[in-house]
Amino acid sequence: MNDLIAPVSFAFGLAVTVSCIIRMTGGPGHGQALAASGIPAGFLASWAWMSGFSFSTEGLLEQTAHVALGGALAGVVLDSSNARRWLRVPVILLFAAVCIWASFGFPTRLPAGPVTRMELMVGCILLTMVWVTTLLGLDLHHKPERSTQGLSILLVLAIGIGLIASVIKAEPVTGPAFALAAATAGVLVLASPLGTGLSSSAILGGGGALLGLAQGLGARWPGSIMPLLITGLGLFAGPTARRMPGPVWAKPLWAALLASIPVMAGCILALANRNP
Numbered sequence: 134m135n136d137l138i139a140p141v142s143f144a145f146g147l148a149v150t151v152s153c154i155i156r157m158t159g160g161p162g163h164g165q166a167l168a169a170s171g172i173p174a175g176f177l178a179s180w181a182w183m184s185g186f187s188f189s190t191e192g193l194l195e196q197t198a199h200v201a202l203g204g205a206l207a208g209v210v211l212d213s214s215n216a217r218r219w220l221r222v223p224v225i226l227l228f229a230a231v232c233i234w235a236s237f238g239f240p241t242r243l244p245a246g247p248v249t250r251m252e253l254m255v256g257c258i259l260l261t262m263v264w265v266t267t268l269l270g271l272d273l274h275h276k277p278e279r280s281t282q283g284l285s286i287l288l289v290l291a292i293g294i295g296l297i298a299s300v301i302k303a304e305p306v307t308g309p310a311f312a313l314a315a316a317t318a319g320v321l322v323l324a325s326p327l328g329t330g331l332s333s334s335a336i337l338g339g340g341g342a343l344l345g346l347a348q349g350l351g352a353r354w355p356g357s358i359m360p361l362l363i364t365g366l367g368l369f370a371g372p373t374a375r376r377m378p379g380p381v382w383a384k385p386l387w388a389a390l391l392a393s394i395p396v397m398a399g400c401i402l403a404l405a406n407r408n409p
Contacts, residue, residue, distance in 0.1 A: 140182045144312040148175030148319030156327045166212040168329035173205035173338030175316030194349025204341035208334030229264040270368045271336045280330025282388040288317040293364040293396035300403045306350045364399035367392030
């Protein structure tokens, strides 16, 4: 675990640096919209550090960096054009479709047997629901008054994946998950002073990285699937957090607290199912 301190800290520092530079140079318009791209930037830099600058596409987990990069680039285009929700949603759905297509290796790895085809169909439906629900759920926090809540939820979910991975000793996932959490925290601390928020680059880049790590963890360590699904319920903490009492600045804290409840439940389940 000590080996993760440097790359995780690097992800935090780079996310802060990138967000500050973009915000200062871009001004209150484009700079404010693009500043959250520090999340995928910090994650990808930390990924490169921990992987020895290896960007293979052989497995689901290895595809995560490509998903984060593609999502970040697509998000930057949306942020630069100040795209409204009616345009963001089709792009999000297209991005999810491409990622799911890549996850199943269409058309080269389609199984031939009827039973496996049925399993593939069920898996595809489940994965589609997870991708679409997560990305569209994060996009609901695109509004400035909800951005910090969305960042808080993304932070807690990334920590949850890292904790589940550490519990089941999935070391290839632990470091990147905590790096994603650190990069998100770096942008979150700047949300109030610099006016940064949960932009499309953060949703597609950071959310794509989150889902890439989750599906890579679930594919390689099947015992983590149910804990991951329970952890994902933290995505729905936003509406409840907005109804909680207290000032506006307390809403992100409520969102993080409420999202941490299913995260803790998922970690406990992973701990209970861990092989001795």
